[in-house]
Amino acid sequence: MNDPATIRRLYGRRQGHRLRAGQASLADELLPQVSVPAGPLDALALFGDDRPLELEIGFGGGEHLAAQAAARPETGFIGCEPFLNGVVQALGHLRDAGLGNVRLHMGDALDVLERLPDASLARVYLLHPDPWPKARHAKRRMANHGPLDLIAAKLMPNGQFRLGTDDPTYCRWALMVMGQRADFRWTAEHSRDFLERPADWPETRYERKARRQGHEVWYFSYVRA
Template identity: 50%
Template sequence: MQIPDTPHRNFHGRRHGKALKPNQRLWLEEDLPRLSVPGVSRADNPGRAPLDPRALFGDDRPLWLEVGFGGGEHLAHQARANPGVGLIGVEIFLNGVAMALGKLRAAEVDNVRLHPGDVRDLMEVLPEGCLARAFLLYPDPWPKARHHRRRFVTPEYLGPLARALAPGAEFRVATDIPDYVRQTLEEVPPAGFDRVDTDVHTAWPDWRPTRYEAKALREGRAPHYLSFRRR
């Protein structure tokens, strides 16, 4: 299965990595169509009609969003630990989507839906105030200064995220890049958030480390954990 290209969106790097394993290709063919959030693409929803959150899981359960779930370690952990919550995971990198599908199978959870594409397409059709929590965990750092506009913690992303989060909803950010911490602290509060963390080096009680965090620790970079509350 291929992730469709969206020419009007050019803020991402590569979407494909090394060749997929046979079982990963199987998960993409068998599981992804069933778990994908419907009505997100412009082909399926050219009028950009808002999604019906109840249609995702059949009830009014709280909805959480994980932006860029990587290999799905944290997504699967949260789904298993919170069966009464519906999680929406977004990842544009095909190999990460395949890895996450395997973890969701192993966790035997049914409270996750996926969008294998650009998060902005999803946020365009999320109803206002529908999310109770959002996670941004080890996002692409875009280290070059000329690429900082591509980071998630910029108005293009934060405005739609703030609109989709309910008042009082939590927004968690984890990163090992000091300059990403700087930009997060500069950009997130003006978008409609209050900072609520007290120790940036202490993880959340329900934290599940990811492979990106493990890599950061191996390479001597310190994780930072930031928490914000939607006003």
């Protein structure tokens, strides 16, 4: 549970349905232009200037990532997602909104985190991660001490870690694990702070689906101590 390598392997398919011609063109033409480059990373390597950086782990279809980037064009956003179909959806958002402040990595977020300087991120987002509900698969959850050690190292002091889930098992697990850490402070003061989506927390399609299915959704915000 304490080693990021325990979740390094990406399980399942890397691609779902076959890409349409326009989607394939996006992947071929736009993805190389916005991909996270190889080697050491910082704002200069990613965007050519010294700007605040934020990172989203597993951005799904990219709607939250794109909304955050559109709201704060002076901030650089890094999105990591291993599945091609989600990456293509995100590329569509970037193209349609003309967003130049986003870089995408089709792969494991830990690979990107490891290449960033310590204390370089203003925010890290982990929204509706795979819950791995079976106990024997708990070590695959991103909310484990190994990945959290890395996230903590890369967040600047008072940087924010946002975690959203609609899975009760993951909710309990995350609260337990985060409660064991002295390097994160939970910001909630009232139940509404984690039961109501903050105004600057754009809704994701996973959240909408969860609401349609009658699921509760929890919004956790932690500050790096």
